[in-house]
Amino acid sequence: MEYDVIIIGAGPAGYVAAIRAAQVGLKTAIIEKKYIGGMCLNWGCIPSKSIIESAKLFNRMKNSAEFGIEGIDPKALTFRWDKVKSRSQKITRKLTAGIGFLLKKNGVDVIMGEAKITGSGSVVVDNRSITAKSIIIATGSYPAPLSDKLSNAPVVHLERIFDLKEIPENIVVYGKGVMSIEMAQFFQLIGKSVTVVSEDSEFFPGIDEYLQSFITRKLKADGIPFVVGDPVEKFEDGYLYVKDKKIACDALVNSSFRNAIIPESQPALSLNEQGFIAVNDSFETSIPGVYAIGDVNGKSFLAHIASAQGLWLVNHLKGIQTEFAIHKYPLNFYTVPEIAQIGLTEQQIKDEGIEYKVSEFPLTANGKALIEGNTEGFIRMLSDKKYGEVLGVQIVADHATDMIAEASAYLQMEGTVYDVAQTIHAHPSVSEIFMEAGFEAVDKAIHK
Numbered sequence: 001m002e003y004d005v006i007i008i009g010a011g012p013a014g015y016v017a018a019i020r021a022a023q024v025g026l027k028t029a030i031i032e033k034k035y036i037g038g039m040c041l042n043w044g045c046i047p048s049k050s051i052i053e054s055a056k057l058f059n060r061m062k063n064s065a066e067f068g069i070e071g072i073d074p075k076a077l078t079f080r081w082d083k084v085k086s087r088s089q090k091i092t093r094k095l096t097a098g099i100g101f102l103l104k105k106n107g108v109d110v111i112m113g114e115a116k117i118t119g120s121g122s123v124v125v126d127n128r129s130i131t132a133k134s135i136i137i138a139t140g141s142y143p144a145p146l147s148d149k150l151s152n153a154p155v156v157h158l159e160r161i162f163d164l165k166e167i168p169e170n171i172v173v174y175g176k177g178v179m180s181i182e183m184a185q186f187f188q189l190i191g192k193s194v195t196v197v198s199e200d201s202e203f204f205p206g207i208d209e210y211l212q213s214f215i216t217r218k219l220k221a222d223g224i225p226f227v228v229g230d231p232v233e234k235f236e237d238g239y240l241y242v243k244d245k246k247i248a249c250d251a252l253v254n255s256s257f258r259n260a261i262i263p264e265s266q267p268a269l270s271l272n273e274q275g276f277i278a279v280n281d282s283f284e285t286s287i288p289g290v291y292a293i294g295d296v297n298g299k300s301f302l303a304h305i306a307s308a309q310g311l312w313l314v315n316h317l318k319g320i321q322t323e324f325a326i327h328k329y330p331l332n333f334y335t336v337p338e339i340a341q342i343g344l345t346e347q348q349i350k351d352e353g354i355e356y357k358v359s360e361f362p363l364t365a366n367g368k369a370l371i372e373g374n375t376e377g378f379i380r381m382l383s384d385k386k387y388g389e390v391l392g393v394q395i396v397a398d399h400a401t402d403m404i405a406e407a408s409a410y411l412q413m414e415g416t417v418y419d420v421a422q423t424i425h426a427h428p429s430v431s432e433i434f435m436e437a438g439f440e441a442v443d444k445a446i447h448k
Helices: 012-023 038-042 045-061 081-105 158-163 178-189 209-221 303-317 346-351 367-372 400-412 417-422 432-442
Strands: 002-008 028-032 109-112 115-119 122-125 128-137 141-143 155-157 170-175 193-198 226-228 232-236 239-242 245-248 251-255 258-260 290-292 331-333 338-343 356-362 378-384 390-397
Touching (some): 002 115, 012 028, 170 245, 178 209, 178 331, 193 245, 209 390, 331 400, 390 400, 417 432
Parallel strands (some): 002 128, 128 290, 155 251, 170 193, 170 251, 193 226
Antiparallel strands (some): 115 122, 331 338, 338 390, 378 390
């Protein structure tokens, strides 16, 4: 069968691109070998944030007396892993069913099976040949396997964490990046002993150094050991040996940095030095007419950026030519408190030789944060000294992942600190910290 577009992979990059392609009149097929919704909806973004939310509420209820609520015995609280899993899986089923409905509603042909690219416009799925003017690879990524020296360790892969009937007491989260911190905090919030281990000294790729320092201090304050840059030697008799450290380990959660999931292809696809599919500025691969979006091209590992690449590419196929400015898309971290970043980091601004100003305002001076009892955090705005253009924003706050959308709007319209200062925010609201940071950049914050 002939299509305008064939998309391989039904995660956030693939299914969003498929729906949009069909909406703009392109005859579209999407091929998925395992999960509609991909890693994000089935065992990544949505399930992990669901269980983290349960853990946050569990921990917060222990402090209910501070809000004048009596009768809750913190010692009697129980974290029911079976019910937490059930709630998470219910959310996943609802969302994946919704995606299936939207694909059908928009006329996208869904083909279950494993795809093999056999040429510029040709794909084979289980001995069935289909063709298209354009092929989009959106197959995502998967945590890298652990080394052979840990073959005897009690490894738990993130995809299989919901298979655990109960959560053991001593947990080691092995890997790098914010997902490792999210999982470590989850286990700590429900009362487990947890250690973060990474053999890579570059634990936070792409994150501003100021935020890295905050996360490191936060882990220390919460009593989560953070072992970074030391080689793992072995697992033996219930312990993980890391250089001169002996760490109790009932479960080793594999949160390693991810490898690209690359479909079989003839001719072979060119890869970059990191093993991801090499693409040009239009996301086109070494094979003409074949594109790669989302995790598989290694430019980002966040679902919303994968979706944005899909939307951008469909526009490109329809002749709309724009630049994909990845720094204008937020980085969201569902830690406690949440962390969000958008725009240039301070180091990137320095590297570009831009004269800049840093404006910061703490949550301890915000009325809504005090009301909610969530005063740990701040907003940090980086702006150009000459014109006042907002170059980057960093937020640490209970709802930072939602609040960063305001900063996204400023960056999209090339807004200035004067725009930020003049934007009206309701009172009391945590979002008032934007106005304060704007005034701090222009002259002086009002409440600082």
